[in-house]
Amino acid sequence: MTAVETTDAAVPVRTSSPAPRRAVAGGARRRRGSAFDRLLPYLLLAPAVIGILWLIGFPVVSVVVTSFRKLDLGELVRGEVKWVGLDNYTKVLSDPRFWEITVRTVVFTAVVVATSVVVGLVIALLMRQLSTPIRILLQVCMLLAWAMPIIASTTVYQWIFDQQYGILNKILVKLGFDYAGHSWFSTGTATLSVIGLLIVWQAIPFLAFSLYAGVIGVPADLYEAAGIDGATAWQTFRAVTWPELKPLLMMVTFLSLLWDFKVFTQIWVFKEGGPSGGSTTLPVLQYLEGISQSHFGVAAAVSVLMVVILTLLTVSYLRKLLQTQEGKL
């Protein structure tokens, strides 16, 4: 076996594979460049690994270490190191609000991720059917949404949903519904719904673009074969698109989960985690303890807990990843 990897289980389906594998050529190559071949992966990985360990590893370790310290503003400025063991964790975990906040965060994340991925997938599949100018129009509109600075997007959404001057209420009133002066932010759930809409709106473009990249990578002959066999759209999707797309889909879902779990700015700018803490999620809690109250040690503990929870949420994906023979998913 050469150092070059074989692809996943889809291989047998490709009956029209152009080149038969020739062991001779592979063997010859191995004998010639073996030392370099063995080192190559590490060389390719080196810059990335160094970058990550240094620029992310250090700060992350620092955060973990900080979570065991009392680090308020004074200690930070004076460079004092005061160890308090698990006190920060106890403080956070024994706060009754913590569990409420965690559940809220998980539910919010799940809803946002599910919505963005499903809609993103639908749009990606749709894009394949479009004529080019329309597709580019759609891509540009999505790109503009994606690229809008957060200060602009949060403000525009607040204006649209404004109680008195918002265009949404005005449209609803024009359509005959009694929504004059209706407040969209009266409860935490309502507030999170609006914020969720904003996040979904800005998250779908990336998902649509990535999934589209995957969709057009599906070989046309597979679709032809399905067409010949008389499959319906849904059957084609299940038999052809889904298996091809699944790894990519799992991956972008995983990424979405990470990002949407950690969303902070939008939630803060809207209602600062209100009303009455009703839209407070874990990232908001981390901010409140950290920058806001300058309890950096406690904030670090919250960060660590967030990562732990994230790991728990994605553990099935992570385990599958490690279990597959070539670690490929």
Added chain:
Amino acid sequence: MKGWRGLAVGAAALAVTVAGCGTSPSGTTAAESSGPKTLTVWLMDGSAPTTLTDALNKEFQDSNKDVTVKYEVQKWGGIQEKLTTALTSDTPPDVIELGNTQTPKFASEGTLLDLTGDAANLNGSEWLGGLKDSLTWENKQFGLPFYASNRTVLYRTDLFEAAGITAAPTSNDEWLAAIEKLKTANASNPDFQALYLPGQSWYTLLSFIWDQGGDVAKKDGDKFVGSLDSAQAKAGVDFYKKLVDASGTKAPKDTDEAKPQQMEVFGTGNVAMMIGLPWELGGAVKANPDLEKKTSAFPIPSKTAGKAAPVFLGGSNLAIPAGSKNVDLAKSYLKLLSSKKYQDQLGAAGTVPGTSKDTASLASNPVGKALAASSANGKVTPATPKWAAVEAGQNPLKDMLTAYLTGAKSLDQATGDANTALTALLGG
């Protein structure tokens, strides 16, 4: 697995080094050397007018050869983070401006220089009382007052005339009566609001609570505890609701005066009164030049006829970071800034000077007059470092107002819950 093991060893080594080196103190305080020096001054956006700072910097540079003033105007957005990191760096600025509600936090953590000994040099006798409280920590002064501003009731003189109101209200009863008159006179205008009062204007609420004799928090030993559940505080909250109900304001009950910006609503021309800062009036007129000569101000009325309600003194202090390398220069800069000459300019610009009791320059226009009249009765929020967290985080006062105004909670419940939250924040 080899990969994991290597990672673990590296991580342990990292932890040791990070714990030590990553938090080294902000530089050694070297002796001030001679030669050309730069004095870094950070003032906040909108504080001092450019005419003042230009003249000040020029005069300072003229009288101090070899010194250049590096003057930077800072924006308020993200300033907490910026100050935190700047003060821990090796080259912090030499003069900074801090909001008065932020000052106790920075003072108590030893990040500012103790200026008690220099107070006399900096016009100590003329310091504005309310601001002085905010920069005192453990009986030492960690800065000097810069300027203050407070809220007054900004109103439309033409609408008052049309409604038959001859004099500005000087008591709560007169105020409510004026609201009724305005409503009657403008009943035909569906967009009219006698008073625009959003639900979470907690600075305004402070005036009402103080006017009733209460406070948001009181000192209990060496900590502060909330006192929102006192009868006086409840009376203040109740009066807020009276105003909201009486005026029928369409303002949202779950935001403060910034969302939407109250001055823009006032600028639509359909609002007779708003409780705000002087610059908000300027902004309204800018948005709608028709309002130019039709506005004025009166102090927030008290429940007692003839008096003005105490007001929250929003303002700034000036301080020298503890790690500054140019302490003497910074002090002489501050001495210049606190002199009457420049304080008068602050007054002329429409703010209450921090180190001068002479408010004559301020009283040249009606808004300034109202400002000066109320500032004499100015107070600040509890001078505890924990207060900064209330403003930078989730403010229980705001939640309390919204809950009570929307009817979600009763008065007792709303104040009780807010009090518990406030005590937790101030104690923690």
Added chain:
Amino acid sequence: MNAKKVSANVVAVFIAAFFAFPTYWMVTTALKPKKDLLSSDFDLIPSSVTNSNFVTAWTKPGFLQSLGNSLLVSLSAVVAALVIGLLAALALSRMRFRGRKGFVMLMLVAQMAPFEALLIPMFLMMRDLGLYQQLSSLILIYFAVTLPFCAWTLRGFVNGIPIELEEAAMVDGCGRWGAFRRVTLPLLGPGLVATSVFAFITAWNEFLFAKVMVRAEDKETLPVWLSGFQSAFGTDWGGAMAASALFTVPVLVFFLIVQRKMVTGVTAGAVKG
């Protein structure tokens, strides 16, 4: 088939409208005169337009400077993250070697760290490196933040390209890198587009670190400059919206350039079929 295409196109137009609406709102707000900002009238279409907000935004000091800074920082970070990430992705995807799983996990775990939590440690690190207040600190930070994502995502895309194609090219006489350049890289096009645009936007719109790490006004990036519209005297929303609209133009340009150069995916079907 034709009816299907037409209905697909119609649906797409509606979806495009939904996505474009807030952008539309931003632009019309930028075009409205100040006093029309808060109006009780039904103002879906502005009743009057003015270019004064755009003039304010364009002439506000620091616009071009911060635009330049943002371009420098974002492009540098993106190029670095893409190149290094691609190399790593190739190794992780195509090659088998000891410790591969460990490296895969590293890329994964590196993305779990909450970004805001790293503010203080990263600040201290940059301070100790002497890069505090330099734009290079931002380049390093944005590079660090987008690198694991790039490596991880590109790995996923490379996985999706069958190895046989490369091998076929090699059989036909190309070296390994030739095969990569001629076969894999073009097919990677759409994936590279999505990844690079993501990295660019992340760096382009980032505010917190840009605000904290760089103090001098002439080193501000666009988001920090944009926040300047929120002054102590209220926010100039018309100006802020106009500035935001101008802000998005370079991103659009970046996308169009990247899109045109890299999307040869249309041929993917032909190559694979």
